[in-house]
Every structure is written in C-alpha cells, then in structure tokens.
Amino acid sequence: MPGKKKDLIDLSSTLPDIWRMLTDGERDQLRGNARVIHFKKNELIYLEDETPRDLMCLFNGKVKIFKSGVGGRSQIIRIIRPVQYFGYRAYFAREPYVTAASAFESCTVCMIPMELIEQFLRNNGDLALFFIQMLSVDLGIADQRVVNLTQKHVRGRLAESLIFLKESYGLEEDGATINIYLAREDLANLSNMTTSNAIRTLSNFVNERVITIDGRKIKIIDEDRLRKISRIG
Amino acid sequence: MPGKKKDLIDLSSTLPDIWRMLTDGERDQLRGNARVIHFKKNELIYLEDETPRDLMCLFNGKVKIFKSGVGGRSQIIRIIRPVQYFGYRAYFAREPYVTAASAFESCTVCMIPMELIEQFLRNNGDLALFFIQMLSVDLGIADQRVVNLTQKHVRGRLAESLIFLKESYGLEEDGATINIYLAREDLANLSNMTTSNAIRTLSNFVNERVITIDGRKIKIIDEDRLRKISRIG
DNA sequence: ATAGAACTATGTTCTAAAACACAAATATAT
DNA sequence: ATATATTTGTGTTTTAGAACATAGTTCTAT
Numbered sequence: 001m002p003g004k005k006k007d008l009i010d011l012s013s014t015l016p017d018i019w020r021m022l023t024d025g026e027r028d029q030l031r032g033n034a035r036v037i038h039f040k041k042n043e044l045i046y047l048e049d050e051t052p053r054d055l056m057c058l059f060n061g062k063v064k065i066f067k068s069g070v071g072g073r074s075q076i077i078r079i080i081r082p083v084q085y086f087g088y089r090a091y092f093a094r095e096p097y098v099t100a101a102s103a104f105e106s107c108t109v110c111m112i113p114m115e116l117i118e119q120f121l122r123n124n125g126d127l128a129l130f131f132i133q134m135l136s137v138d139l140g141i142a143d144q145r146v147v148n149l150t151q152k153h154v155r156g157r158l159a160e161s162l163i164f165l166k167e168s169y170g171l172e173e174d175g176a177t178i179n180i181y182l183a184r185e186d187l188a189n190l191s192n193m194t195t196s197n198a199i200r201t202l203s204n205f206v207n208e209r210v211i212t213i214d215g216r217k218i219k220i221i222d223e224d225r226l227r228k229i230s231r232i233g
Numbered sequence: 234m235p236g237k238k239k240d241l242i243d244l245s246s247t248l249p250d251i252w253r254m255l256t257d258g259e260r261d262q263l264r265g266n267a268r269v270i271h272f273k274k275n276e277l278i279y280l281e282d283e284t285p286r287d288l289m290c291l292f293n294g295k296v297k298i299f300k301s302g303v304g305g306r307s308q309i310i311r312i313i314r315p316v317q318y319f320g321y322r323a324y325f326a327r328e329p330y331v332t333a334a335s336a337f338e339s340c341t342v343c344m345i346p347m348e349l350i351e352q353f354l355r356n357n358g359d360l361a362l363f364f365i366q367m368l369s370v371d372l373g374i375a376d377q378r379v380v381n382l383t384q385k386h387v388r389g390r391l392a393e394s395l396i397f398l399k400e401s402y403g404l405e406e407d408g409a410t411i412n413i414y415l416a417r418e419d420l421a422n423l424s425n426m427t428t429s430n431a432i433r434t435l436s437n438f439v440n441e442r443v444i445t446i447d448g449r450k451i452k453i454i455d456e457d458r459l460r461k462i463s464r465i466g
Numbered sequence: 467a468t469a470g471a472a473c474t475a476t477g478t479t480c481t482a483a484a485a486c487a488c489a490a491a492t493a494t495a496t
Numbered sequence: 497a498t499a500t501a502t503t504t505g506t507g508t509t510t511t512a513g514a515a516c517a518t519a520g521t522t523c524t525a526t
Contacts (some may be wrong), residue, residue: 069381070380070385070389075380089372089373093369121362123358128358128362129325129354132325132365133326135365135368136325138372139322139372140323140331142376145379146310146379151306151308194515195473199476203475215522232303386482416502429505430483432506433505448504
C-alpha cells in the first residue's frame with residue numbers, strides 16, 4: 001500500500017537498536033505491525049491503570065513519565081528523549097500501567113505490539129539482553145533516585161534536576177541554555193517540591209550567579225557550582 | 234567429588250524457577266559452578282562500587298539491600314526473602330553495584346557466575362523472560378516507592394513498612410507477630426525517617442491500639458487501621 | 467484585540483520532622 | 497558477674513519546606 005504513512009518511515013534508521021538485531025523475516029513483520037502516531041503538546045500517551053499493549057519508541061519530541069501520588073500530587077518519574085523506548089515495563093511485569101505518559105511538546109511515537117516483541121525476544125538472545133540491560137539501567141537509576149529525592153534538600157534536588165535536564169536534552173546553540181521549555185510546576189514535580197519552592201530556589205540560583213532565567217529558558221552559568229550544590233544535597 | 238558441600242544441596246528443589254527452565258546439559262554446568270556460602274548476622278554480602286560477578290539466590294535467612302546517601306545516611310532499598318534472586322541487576326547494566334547487601338540474620342546464599350547465566354539466557358527465551366519479568370516487577374515497585382517515600386508522612390511510611398515486612402516475611406505461629414527481628418534503626422532506614430521518629434511513631438501506634446510491641450517483636454492488632462494509615466499517608 | 471485562564475513571583479504563617487540532649491534499659495564482651 | 501557499648505525511650509528546640517495569600521505577568525482562544 002504505497003502512500004500509507006507508516007510506509008514513509010524508514011524503520012531501519014529510526015529503530016536502530018532493535019532493527020539491527022532482527023532477521024529479515026522479523027523485519028517484515030515489524031514493518032507490517034508498527035504504527036507511527038503523533039501527539040500534540042500536553043496530550044496523554046497512556047494512562048495509569050490502562051493495559052499496556054505497545055512498545056513505544058520516541059522518534060522526536062519530549063515525553064514525561066509520571067505518577068500521581070498522595071492527594072493527586074504528581075511526581076515525574078523519568079523523562080524520555082529521542083530515540084528511547086518506553087511503555088514496555090508494565091507489559092513484561094504483567095501489570096496495568098502504574099505510571100502515565102504525556103507529551104512535554106508535540107512528538108512522534110512509534111508503536112509496536114508487545115506480543116510481537118515478546119515473540120521476537122524469546123528466540124533472540126541479543127534482543128532479550130537489550131531489554132534486560134535497559135531495565136537494569138533504569139532500575140539502578142530508580143534506586144539512586146529514591147535516595148536523592150528523599151535525602152537531599154530542595155536546593156540539591158533542584159540542582160540535580162537541572163543537570164539531569166541538561167544531560168537528557170542537551171543545550172541550545174549558545175552552549176548554555178537547557179534545551180527544554182518547562183513550566184515551573186513541571187520542574188517542581190520532577191524535583192519533588194512545591195511550585196513556589198521551585199520558583200524561589202531558581203531565583204536564589206540566579207542571585208548566586210549559578211544560572212540565569214529568561215521566562216522558561218534556563219541558562220547554566222556555573223555548572224561546577226551547580227554540580228556541587230547537587231552533590232552536597 | 235562426593236562429600237563436597239555444594240554436592241549436598243539439591244539444586245533442583247532450591248532453585249525452582251531457574252532449574253525448571255534448563256536443559257540437562259545446562260543443569261550439569263550449573264551444578265559444577267554454583268557455590269553455597271553462609272553469612273553470619275550483619276555480615277556484608279556485597280558492597281557498593283564492587284564489580285558484580287554472581288547471581289545470588291537466598292536459600293534461607295533475610296537480606297537487606299541498602300544504599301548510603303547524603304552524609305552516609307543509609308536507606309534500605311529492598312529486602313530479600315527465601316527463595317529470591319538478587320545481585321544480578323548491576324551485572325546486566327554493566328555497572329558496579331550501586332547498592333550494598335547484608336544479612337539481617339544468618340543466612341545461606343547460592344552464588345552462580347553471571348557469565349553462565351547470561352550464556353544460558355541468550356539461548357533460552359523462557360529464562361530471559363524470567364529475568365525480564367523480575368526486573369520489570371522490581372522497577373514498578375521502585376517507581377511506587379519513590380512516590381510513597383517522598384509524599385507520605387512519617388505515620389504513613391512506617392505503617393507501610395510494617396505491612397511490607399508482614400507481607401515479605403509473614404507472621405509467627407500466633408498469627409499476629411511479624412516474623413522479623415529488626416532494630417528501630419533498620420525500621421527507620423526502611424521508612425526514610427530518623428530512629429527517634431520510628432520509636433516515637435511506633436509508641437503512637439501502640440497507644441492507638443494498632444500494634445503492640447515487646448522489645449523488637451511487633452504484633453499487628455488492627456491491620457485494617459494500619460493499612461488505612463498507610464493509604465492516606 | 468481582548469477576556470479569561472494559567473503561570474510566575476514574593477511575602478507571611480504554620481507545621482512536620484530533624485536535631486539535639488539525656489536517661490533508662492538491653493545486649494555484649496571479658 | 498561486671499563493665500562497656502549499644503539500643504530504646506522521651507522531652508525540648510530548631511528548621512526546612514509546605515500552605516496560604518495576593519499580585520503581576522504571560523499565554524491562549526475566540
């Protein structure tokens with residue numbers, strides 16, 4: 001069916017890790033079952049308690065994975081950048097989603113039925129190891145995050161988030177501005193604090209000449225100091 | 234070599250999940266490479282920053298996985314009961330350990346070289362899925378734990394830990410006493426609070442007739458109320 | 467272009483939990 | 497058995513950060 005949107009995507013270049021590990025037959029199956037879906041800014045990609053069906057691969061845009069906790073307070077659990085996979089954990093655990101995902105900004109996501117992936121990796125040790133490694137890395141990060149979010153003070157947590165955002169999404173052409181446009185509320189939910197505290201602490205960082213802010217654009221002036229603030233908590 | 238300690242252990246009954254999935258040849262290899270090691274109470278099993286080498290399976294006893302955070306403050310990340318596997322995450326992530334493990338009480342651990350396990354699961358989809366599922370479940374728990382530890386108040390966190398200990402290690406013959414003998418400090422490190430607060434909050438629970446305490450023995454009197462305290466935070 | 471909503475900023479008050487201090491009770495070692 | 501260390505229990509003080517209040521600012525939609 002020439003002309004169908006999914007045929008226009010070159011999966012071999014957009015799904016680099018997985019594509020490389022597949023046989024020709026598996027690649028055909030993947031081509032026939034992958035869907036590419038576009039999400040607008042702030043649109044929900046999946047919801048807590050839903051049944052997981054697809055492996056998702058973020059082609060472009062930015063995604064947050066979050067959880068609503070006590071009194072509906074939201075906590076951002078992790079953020080996704082291109083090209084990263086997400087949405088597969090709950091399927092493998094045979095559970096409904098315990099998190100939700102939404103688009104920070106408009107983005108393109110490739111959806112591949114998890115049944116297909118499971119079938120592939122049962123006979124493909126490399127692919128199995130690929131998922132085992134991703135899960136293992138994420139679990140290590142989650143363990144670290146428990147300690148950081150519970151033991152560091154507000155300044156340390158915010159500094160850590162800024163560094164984390166920089167390392168995840170990089171800098172703009174000026175080599176200083178963090179390449180993401182986040183509301184203070186999202187910054188707060190990422191760092192486990194109230195919006196007021198995120199705002200106040202950002203101002204403090206500005207006064208201390210560690211960063212500058214221009215609306216939502218954050219420029220890192222003194223990364224060493226920021227890292228030190230993050231480290232000492 | 235009859236008489237060697239490792240030959241005395243019947244791996245088919247002590248490693249139920251993995252054993253079931255192996256071929257006869259793999260079972261022979263496993264028998265030849267598995268070691269059984271005994272740890273005394275409070276002995277360290279592995280340390281943060283060490284290189285992971287073995288898959289560990291707890292045959293009996295109780296183990297804590299913990300991390301030292303800001304100012305050396307320790308946080309218990311998860312606890313292991315027989316028969317559970319641990320120690321494999323860091324190997325799969327190709328990282329040094331980010332946690333340490335020690336014996337709550339004297340225990341027996343079976344060590345299997347990770348190289349062997351990796352080799353097995355490359356050709357064994359069921360075994361690969363077994364590890365994928367364990368990691369996926371643990372990652373879901375870690376995500377939930379981030380929210381619980383950061384958003385719940387002291388009472389909610391302690392109530393949650395008590396229920397968690399009960400569900401992990403069960404009750405003694407009286408059907409009420411939690412089957413683990415923990416110092417208040419460990420209870421605090423599990424629940425992200427100071428020892429004083431663990432002691433004080435335990436006393437409060439006693440006054441409210443939710444539990445009774447006799448030294449380190451904790452008896453759950455009103456589990457419904459305890460669950461409610463945990464839920465509302 | 468303008469109204470309404472959402473976001474940002476800052477000051478003030480309040481509270482949960484940490485920090486500290488000390489005594490009593492237990493455990494451990496010699 | 498006795499001394500020493502560790503753990504438990506409680507009261508007091510201090511503080512980080514939440515909650516609340518209010519105003520200015522910037523989006524967004526029609």
